[in-house]
Amino acid sequence: MQSAPAPRIAVVGCGYWGTNHARTFAELGALHAVCDRHPDRAGQLAGVHSVSAMTIEEVLADPEIDGVVLALPPQYHADQTIAVLEAGKHVLVEKPIALSVADARRVVDAASKSGLVAMTGHVLRFHPAFEALEAMIRAGELGAVRYIHSHRVGLGKFHAENDALWDIAPHDLSLILALTGEKPISVRGVGSAMLNRLSDFAHLHLQFASGVRSHVFASRLNPYRERRLTVIGSKAMAVFDDVAPWNQKLAVYRHKLWEDDNGWQSEMVDPDYVDLPDGMPLTRECAHFLDCIRTGEEPRTPVADGLAVIEILSEGTVRHD
Structure with a gap:
């Protein structure tokens, strides 16, 4: 047929x-x-x-x-x-x-x-690494999500009407909203304009009713390129790094955290890299x-x-x- x-x-x-x-x-x-x-x-x-x-x-x-x-x-x-x-x-x-x-x-x-x-x-909602991250969170592999932060920085492009916040941050905000499944109850933003009236750096701090907190850092006037989304869960942490090689774009850190008589302690471990299917977003x-x-x-x-x-x-x- x-x-x-x-x-x-x-x-x-x-x-x-x-x-x-x-x-x-x-x-x-x-x-x-x-x-x-x-x-x-x-x-x-x-x-x-x-x-x-x-x-x-x-x-x-x-x-x-x-x-x-x-x-x-x-x-x-x-x-x-x-x-x-x-x-x-x-x-x-x-x-x-x-x-x-x-x-x-x-x-x-x-x-x-x-x-x-x-x-x-x-x-980026269609990136295989992000889709895998979503699936991990739904399956409870990271535990309860506590904090999400994103860094999306680099040099250019400069637009006459859009500052760094409006031009760059939508990528990560769409990912954060997808992972939390809710809108924030509090938003606080700060921008810094270096070249003209439009912000070249921007920070957003978000708070959600579920208790999740998040921050977004966006810049188009930065000496290095970074495209990283980090999720902190009660069981594990995960990093979606879109600048990393394909076989390292999604890393899971199962660090150990515990509290004893001396306060909170931690033990770092090497990351596990998630196998991803091929496919351009x-x-x-x-x-x-x-x-x-x-x-x-x-x-x-x-x-x-x-x-x-x-x-x-x-x-x-x-x-x-």
Whole structure:
């Protein structure tokens, strides 16, 4: 029996990340068209993949297009996402889905009314190391989660509208929210602007009703690159290090802790590295979007997740040092 053809996807925005989306959907046999406000850029990418270069009006009006990927400057995401949904097409919108809570809520409301697949591009949720970490926590291998901290630092990229908090922190906030399964009851943020009015460093401190606490450190003005999420549990600790070699990306530390007459004691042990299946996170994310279009299932990262992240970012953007 012949399998059904892949849904037909248009990628809107032919910059760095949109180009990655176009390549990935082409590899999955689903790319139908590309679109960019610069026709030459769209035409060049369309030629690479032998698809059509369209205007946004043509994309929205084309009945052959099933889904649209939006990889735009984030100030355009909310309005364009709503336009795509109102045109009757499924949508995968890159993070952040909006630059205000009000606009993000408009997106979520439009998605709810449409009954279509509306997915946020939180690509690290589809990383095999993170999926394995989620499974370990669900199985109780780390015990009760007590603390989660993330460090995502490096040099560049600098954006005219987004500071380090809004540009970088959504990655880790989406992971933390997935692991805790709840929204924070307290958010405190501090940013530091070195180059201009926008923060190049940002710290967020989160507290959850369950007792879990968390902090996020993001920087785009740092001499070294770090992409690390650490989970402290009552039985063990785990580190998802996306800069490490593939066979060391997820490490589990079963350190021993005990209390005696001399107070708390500890014994360190070498980490156990978790075997991971092959698979690029972006490919897995794009394939999931296609599967949701085919089946009508709720995406793993709905736009409501994007709203939850923006609520934290808005509450955490309180002051600069």
